[in-house]
Amino acid sequence: xxxNVYIIGAxxxxxxxxxxxxxxxxxxxxxxxxxxxxxxEWADMECAYGGSAAAGNADIxxxxxxxxxxxxxxxxxxxxxxxxxxxAAQQAIASGMYDLAxxxxxxxxxxxxxxxxxxxxxxxxxxxxxxxxxxxxxxALKIQRYMQLHGISRTTLGRVAEKAFRNGAKAPHAWRRSExxxxxxxxxxxxxxxLTKFMFCAPAEGGVALILASEKKAKELGAxxxxxxxKIANIAVRTRPPDSFEVFQAGVSIKEGGKxxxxxxxxxxxxxxxxxxxxxxxxxxxxxxxxEIMHMAENGFCADGDQEEWLANxxxxxxxxxxxxxxxxxxxxxxxxxxxxxxxxxxxxxxxRGRAGERQVAGRDGSGPKTGYSHVYGAPGLSAVAILEx
Amino acid sequence: xxxxIDPDLWSDDAKPHLMGGxxxxxxxxxxMPQGDAAKDVEPYKLSRHGTLWSWTSQGFLPKEPYEGxxxxxxxxxxxxxxxxxxxxxxxxxxxxxxxxxxxxxDDLTLGMPLEFCIVPFNATHDTYAFRPMRSAQEKAA
Numbered sequence: 001x002x003x004n005v006y007i008i009g010a011x012x013x014x015x016x017x018x019x020x021x022x023x024x025x026x027x028x029x030x031x032x033x034x035x036x037x038x039x040x041e042w043a044d045m046e047c048a049y050g051g052s053a054a055a056g057n058a059d060i061x062x063x064x065x066x067x068x069x070x071x072x073x074x075x076x077x078x079x080x081x082x083x084x085x086x087x088a089a090q091q092a093i094a095s096g097m098y099d100l101a102x103x104x105x106x107x108x109x110x111x112x113x114x115x116x117x118x119x120x121x122x123x124x125x126x127x128x129x130x131x132x133x134x135x136x137x138x139x140a141l142k143i144q145r146y147m148q149l150h151g152i153s154r155t156t157l158g159r160v161a162e163k164a165f166r167n168g169a170k171a172p173h174a175w176r177r178s179e180x181x182x183x184x185x186x187x188x189x190x191x192x193x194x195l196t197k198f199m200f201c202a203p204a205e206g207g208v209a210l211i212l213a214s215e216k217k218a219k220e221l222g223a224x225x226x227x228x229x230x231k232i233a234n235i236a237v238r239t240r241p242p243d244s245f246e247v248f249q250a251g252v253s254i255k256e257g258g259k260x261x262x263x264x265x266x267x268x269x270x271x272x273x274x275x276x277x278x279x280x281x282x283x284x285x286x287x288x289x290x291x292e293i294m295h296m297a298e299n300g301f302c303a304d305g306d307q308e309e310w311l312a313n314x315x316x317x318x319x320x321x322x323x324x325x326x327x328x329x330x331x332x333x334x335x336x337x338x339x340x341x342x343x344x345x346x347x348x349x350x351x352x353r354g355r356a357g358e359r360q361v362a363g364r365d366g367s368g369p370k371t372g373y374s375h376v377y378g379a380p381g382l383s384a385v386a387i388l389e390x
Numbered sequence: 391x392x393x394x395i396d397p398d399l400w401s402d403d404a405k406p407h408l409m410g411g412x413x414x415x416x417x418x419x420x421x422m423p424q425g426d427a428a429k430d431v432e433p434y435k436l437s438r439h440g441t442l443w444s445w446t447s448q449g450f451l452p453k454e455p456y457e458g459x460x461x462x463x464x465x466x467x468x469x470x471x472x473x474x475x476x477x478x479x480x481x482x483x484x485x486x487x488x489x490x491x492x493x494x495x496d497d498l499t500l501g502m503p504l505e506f507c508i509v510p511f512n513a514t515h516d517t518y519a520f521r522p523m524r525s526a527q528e529k530a531a
Binding site: 112117118124125127128129132137140141148149189190251253254 | 395399410417420443444449450453454455457473484486495
């Protein structure tokens with residue numbers, strides 16, 4: 001890495017349902033917000049990377065944003081679309097070729113669980129026909145086994161969701177903005193045992209844009225002043241290692257395999273030269289409450305089974321020792337696939353810049369967090385981790 | 391008996407076996423790979439007996455391409471029949487995803503012994519499943 005890269009502008013279109021705007025229009029809205037935040041014009045952008053899973057190509061945005069002839073690369077990488085766009089933008093600047101780059105993600109999904117085509121994932125038709133190709137089942141199957149092996153209770157699953165809605169109520173960009181009590185969460189209809197309706201996120205809509213700058217450019221723009229930017233300490237995107245257990249697998253190896261999240265997390269920590277104990281705020285993929293629990297351990301923040309104590313003691317609350325999913329995560333924001341990973345980065349930028357309002361975390365020394373960690377996971381077994389510093 | 395949901399998914403023996411594949415390395419995989427990926431992979435009859443590795447329930451009507459009850463043109467969520475599914479570890483072979491039948495959620499425990507069976511799936515097709523092992527006495531009867 002030849003150059004430090006900074007996020008100097010962050011914009012978001014509120015998540016949830018916005019009937020009057022297409023997914024891409026929500027992306028354009030986010031780009032304009034990010035430009036305003038950075039004090040820049042669209043014409044200043046030197047290159048752009050972005051995409052969506054279900055709302056069309058990102059490069060068409062030039063029609064609305066301006067025909068400046070900049071190179072605009074479409075990214076289509078499933079749940080890692082945002083993460084991959086960010087990596088591409090970071091590399092464009094780190095290579096020394098550009099001083100300003102845009103990363104954007106947006107989406108708009110129909111209601112209800114995602115439906116997937118078996119052939120798109122190299123699977124036989126019967127797997128879908130017989131009702132086994134559902135992402136929700138995978139998460140239930142993974143947490144069910146984990147609970148048995150590591151003594152996690154159903155109440156702990158409920159506490160994760162309770163925390164998400166509590167945090168979401170404080171985040172202007174969240175979709176679900178009312179608190180839901182533990183009893184209601186626990187007694188809601190069962191979707192895939194042990195996960196009830198309120199323990200799952202739903203597909204949604206939204207857009208996020210980030211503007212990245214070289215150190216030279218950031219300095220020139222005054223963005224290196226305190227509270228003006230966040231530095232990208234490291235980003236790692238990794239596909240699955242051998243013998244792992246992933247979403248959409250009819251057969252799993254009997255050998256205990258690795259996990260893409262563990263691989264990505266280790267690489268990101270190594271690249272940043274810090275460890276899990278140094279992180280002061282974290283956004284972990286919480287497509288359902290079991291995922292947050294397992295991802296706490298897979299990312300190195302606690303040992304398997306310790307989550308029971310963490311949730312009971314509120315250690316991952318806004319005022320806990322490691323606040324997790326401070327804007328309510330996917331549970332409260334929904335999951336527009338192309339935008340979801342960048343929402344996590346957006347939230348960490350807000351936290352690091354001390355702009356998170358009611359949900360602002362204090363950090364170790366009370367002056368706000370100095371490090372932020374984000375993690376996404378998706379099919380066919382891939383994870384993206386980004387570590388930011390201020 | 392209906393038609394098989396996939397002609398090659400299980401063997402046509404009196405006591406059918408789910409079909410997996412044996413890679414040149416000796417590793418057993420499920421399902422049997424298709425097309426170019428099947429080169430050098432030998433069809434392999436998987437064990438009819440295994441243990442429960444994990445499980446869940448399906449409580450809502452899946453979208454396309456689901457073809458079970460509730461998916462027909464004049465049907466909807468009220469016609470859906472919830473079902474159980476899980477992963478079954480076939481010792482020394484592979485862990486397979488399967489429907490679980492003849493059990494309720496409360497019956498299921500990690501590591502419990504299960505056996506392979508063929509079950510009706512919809513009006514026209516059968517699929518495969520695993521069910522709790524019947525007791526030795528029942529088996530003898």
